[in-house]
Amino acid sequence: MRSKWMLRTTNANLREVGKKVGVNPLIAKIMINRQINTIDEMKKFINPSLDNLYDPFLMKGMDEGTEIIKNAILQNEKIMIYGDYDADGVTSTVILYKALTTCDAEASYYIPDRENEGYGLSTSRLEKMYDEGYRTIITCDNGISAVEQVKRAKELGMTIVITDHHELPFEEQENGERIYKTPNADVVINPKQEDCEYPFKQLCGAGIAFKFAEGLYRKMNISEKKAYELIEIAGIGTICDVVDLVDENRVIAKNALNRLKDTDNLGICALKDALNIKGEVSSYHIGFLIGPCINATGRLETAFLSVDLFLAEDENKAKELASTLVDLNKKRQELTNEAVEEVIEMIESSNLINDKVLVVYNEKIHESIAGIVAGRIKERYNLPTIVLTKGKEMPKGSARSIPEFNMFEELIKCKEYLEKFGGHPMAAGLSIKEENIDKFRKYINDCCTLTEDDLIYKIRIDERLEFKNIDFKLIDEIKVLEPFGKGNASPVLAEKNVAVEKISILGENKNTLKLRCRINGTNRYIDGICFNKVDEFIEEMKEAYGESYEYMLENPCGMKMDLIFTPSINEYNGNVSIQLKINSFKIK
Secondary structure (H helix, E strand, C coil), rough: CEEEEEECCCCCCCHHHHHHHCCCHHHHHHHHHCCCCCHHHHHHHHCCCHHHHHHHHHHHCCHHHHHHHHHHHHCCCEEEEECCCCHHHHHHHHHHHHHHHHHHEEEEEEEECCCCCCCCHHHHHHHHHCCCCCCEEEEECCCCCCCCHHHHHHCCCCEEEEECCCCEEECCCCCCCCCEEECCCCECCCCCEEEECCCCHHHHHHHHHHHHHHHHHHCCCHHHHHHHHHHHHHHHHHHHCCCCCCCHHHHHHHHCCCCCCCCHHHHHHHHHHHHCCCCCCCCHHHHHHHHHHHHHHHHHHCCHHHHHHHHHHCCHHEEEEEEEHHHHHHHHHHHHHHHHHHHHHHCCCCCCHHHEEEECCCCCCCHHHHHHHHHHHHHHHHCCCCEECCCCCEEEEEECCCCCCHHHHHHCCCCCHCCCEECCCCEEECCCCCHHHHHHHHHHHHHHHCCCCCCCCEEEEEEEHHHHCHHHHHHHHHHHCCCCCECCCCEEEEEEEEEEEEEEEEECCCEEEEEEEEECCCCCEEEEEEEHHHHHHHHHHHHHHHHHHHHHHHHHCCEEEEEEEEEEEEEEEEEEEEEEEEEEEECC
């Protein structure tokens, strides 16, 4: 995949800024590159204290919503928490259940079945809940689009409190004007409502559930510090839902990671053990190990398994559930890898390879992994990608995009070919009749205005860093910027003309590249490790050295490369060393 490297620059006096904030000048520049520009913003960023959390009652509907639930508790009414099957929905459900039961509520929770019920509120399920004696429903991570379902619930006389973070639904007029509308619930709590004055709009579902717990505890005369016990769950949801890790999200995520190291939650402890997570817990552990296990339950079985794990009060039961989650995720990984290989074959053996927007229909792909497959294909080709598979009633699928292509807006242009769609600029879901797939593929590509430059992957480098300046102290200083994720990417550092003395290809699947690099001007070396780019490396070697590339693999003899990397600490067999995590490379 072609890439364009660009070095970020700033006119700021980094030494002066670093001195005022109390950080290395490199750390100061990285924060400036993340649009954290003032001294106060920087100090708040590196010290995301719980004191920086906003008052939950600044959020529209929070006062009314918590009052409804408080009264339901005091009147011993049965309360149903209606969640969702992804990691954000699971953690939101757990937070509300723990909060309500702490307040002595008679509460239960429900997670819809992904394949049989789909996302969000179901009219038939609400009717069944009514028959079971539930009169108060509180949603989490869903509900903002459930206009008809809420209408039916109100006809039954049910009380509905919606807590959600998704974009508000709208009707587009002929003149292009959008009329936003929300369900006629008793209360809608969503900071994205136009008249909501909450200072931070980017909370995920778990974040809003956490704010609801804060507000409810205050109403029930329970110390709000009790709500901080829920922040580790909120942090998992926040990191897994890939919201920007800035402002209040950063406060939640940072404090969650601090608590997760020594958590007393039996389910989390069991899952950490099953995944061999020791010591400090990082955003990587959450996003790439714990989160996928939670999501696997909703994809392949039932998300009740994940909720039950977080709520487990028996150690043996927790271990059993954790083992189930890990096994399900392994199965999900196998299904994903098979599907990705099939989709690549479909693209490269057909005219799809010439499209700027990839639309692939493979009815054998499990619908629950369509989004993951779309993401993997998007990363391989740096093209907007839509993967469709056979749904229960008609083909359905998921879309993943690149920054230069607003997927949601482009789908609006194609709405005549779609039965249903929704989403965001970078991700969306859709349903389509099979006979419309080819028409849709052609139309979305005909409308596409992406240029060749748009399709070149852009890497924006924070700073050029000589290897001789990398030490344990610098790596420790970089940690102040964690947790990394969307909105706060890991530092992107680079060095030019690196002499490579040894090349190794490792791993059971031969997909790990290891480079031994000379530290310029010295006789010392530093190792770099690069995952899942061996094929790309071999192709570049062939292009650079032709038929002699195999000899150069065995005898690089100081061949020169440009590297983009993040410095890290490698611990192996009791030895601790500095190692580069190589993200991209160019052979000179």
